[in-house]
Amino acid sequence: MEATLSPSRSSSDRSPPDSTPLFEVSDLNVGFDTPDGAVLAVRGIHLALHAGETLAVVGESGSGKSQTMMAAMGLLAKNGRATGSVRYRGREILGLKAAALNEVRGAKIGMIFQEPMTSLDPLYTIGNQIAEPLTRHLRLSGRAARQRAVELLTLVGIPDPARRLDAYPHELSGGQRQRVMIAMALAAEPDVLIADEPTTALDVTVQAQIIDLLRTLQRRFGMGIVFITHDLGLARHFADRVAVMRHGLVVEEGPASEVLTAPRAEYTRMLLAAEPTGTKAPPPPDAPIVLEAQRLNVTFRIGGGLFAGPPLVIHAVNNVSVTLREGQTIGIVGESGSGKSTLGRALIRLIEAQGDIRLFGEPVNAIDAQSLRALRRQVQIVFQDPFGSLSPRMTVGEIITEGLRVHAPELDRRARERRAVEALEDVSLDPALRNRYPHEFSGGQRQRIAIARAVILKPRVLVLDEPTSALDRSVQKDIVDLLRRLQGAHRLSYLFISHDLSVVRALSDWIMVMRAGQLVEAGPTDEVFRAPAAAYTRELIAAAFGLDEAHAPAAARA
């Protein structure tokens, strides 16, 4: 890939911003007609992008950052209305008729989206799809477009591009699909690229590669990039300027170095402070062991049958041992498919595993169902998805007391109510809300409910499976604080499963790094982060904390 790129420009010859911005949003309002009346998503904002510059638009969900760009590209939903002005090189493009707009979008302004899995048409080969903007905007013939498509795939780092042209999207990985999306968006050589959370759905190491690619392409083509993200870390490493949005307004805008180091707006300060901080001290070495597993193995069989031949056996967890002490938090990190969630579930016997598991000293494979149930009460799990893991047909009170009916049948209704009130107070939710239904709560509140459902049983071990991944940063911080407080108050032990290294670093005192079902590295948190032993761990850390550093290992390998 490197060979095909022209020598990169140094950052010093980036042209200073001239008077007419390349792409400018001014006084933009975006509203949606809903059955409950009109909703304003964007309220009179101004943004400007100059050639060769990267502008990060940062905000939490619902801030209007995506809708601003959707409006600019004429991609609003049918009930959306945009007023104000969006100019490309001084020319108004908001409200253009489709035919006129289609001469600008795709040709002058390219856009890539968050969902690489669904943003390509599943029914056509990627060669066909990359050729479309080429024949449409550059008027290339079929043969020339195909030739150019190979070059573009080479440019975005797809191996064996000539053969890959005939692949369908479902035959590519998420990272590869995002590369193809980038190739399509850049096919007609636009001067503006709008990237809407282009790396959010990807694993961290892939994320770093995509950011790297965007940066290289930007230098090569001198594009301006509007980079929409919720991730301040990414904005800091990638953007020249940052605009922070909240409730449809730009609350602060300026050079990235200033906004993200010396923010003027209260909200920006809050966002920055919301990055999880702090560390956790390990438990005393003589703390009792609560959960122990020796050489745990989990295998899945796919297919197979009388005529289908032998099944495909997948080793999801391969000889992994865990020792969890009272008051300890073990962070289990890894990318999708690493087996970290499977390990967490196998440890509490939600799925079958081979190997010796002891809960509070008792071998769980050997005891009868009744004793196992008693042990289960002391081991609870909190899942990632706060929307899918709470039954929509039960009130919050019913949801959190359901476990008590099984594990403490001797309690009467009044006693259960009392426990529910305690549990909700424990997670800082108003107990008066317990007769409401889950859909009336925000994502963060729902995750609190899920935690209350676990702690009401007074467990000693909590398995937390990506409990903060679906949440905005500022809400994440609250959940992290809550987990810390609960651990202190109830002497809980946590198995904290996450792909988010910054949260893991703040919460755990021991880290296990997994990849493809194997344990890559394990050790005290500060040691693993300070001096990672495995190359893969170094790569993960570099990808998560410093995109610049991500070059080093990649270059060293090449």
Next chain:
Amino acid sequence: MARYVLRRLLTAIPTLFLIVTLSFFLLRVAPGGPFSQERGLSAEVKANLERVYQLDAPLWRQYLNYLADLLHGNFGPSYNLPDFTVADLFRVGLPVSMQLGASALLLALIIGSILGILAALRQNRGVDYGVVALATAGSTIPTFVIAPLYQLVFALTLAWVPVAGWGGGALVNKIGPVLTLALPQIAIVARLMRGAMIEALRANHIRTARALGLTSFSVVVKHALRGAVLPIISYAGPAAAALLTGSVVVETVFAIPGVGRYFVDAALNRDYTLVMGTVVVIAVFVIVFNLLVDLAYALVDPRVRYE
């Protein structure tokens, strides 16, 4: 792919066997027989008739005989139309029914799809409401109302077309039956297509196509429509099997010499061989069209693979 087709055709054999066996015995469970409705039939004559048609043999022997005949492609004689064999009846009537059915299906797929696409593109506006109203009317007004209405207006009042009859397959004779057959199908296809198209236009890759500045034609036809035809294909298979094997109502009202009437007439008269013949023909049509649907799916959607 060829292996897949072969396997599907092989699995059709036990399916057909099961259908034949079940219908054979179910039919015999029904009271009466082929000659019980003829008046003044003396006991000897009836016994003779039954001997000629081997209806006096034990049931298992009749069943084995029928299976053996069927394996030789012999559907047997019709009991109520004694001059014809069942095969004769189908050889004459099936082409007629298939012509009408195929024309109606083609018409329904073309008109229904166009209406559905227009409605989806203009969702919740005039065109959409018009199409939805038409679709509702088309699928709720029964054929036995539409057909006589057509005859009343176009044949009796305006005298543009003959009232009924096949007329040796003349075009004017076909218009009425084809339209009557097609109308409810147009309605169904339009509704299916509207829903599928609305769904398809919401997909993320349609947003990508728009963001790339592709023409509206390309966005709608190349990217949205191809995905939206999948539900239409699934519907068209069984619909084709039903339409091509004739319609009782339409063939009766328009006095069409097709096979659609046989099923009901034969069942009422306990014309065992003709009922069995109809069952076999319909079953074969259903099996073949289901296979065609699956093959068409693989053609449209590269994610579908058969081996």
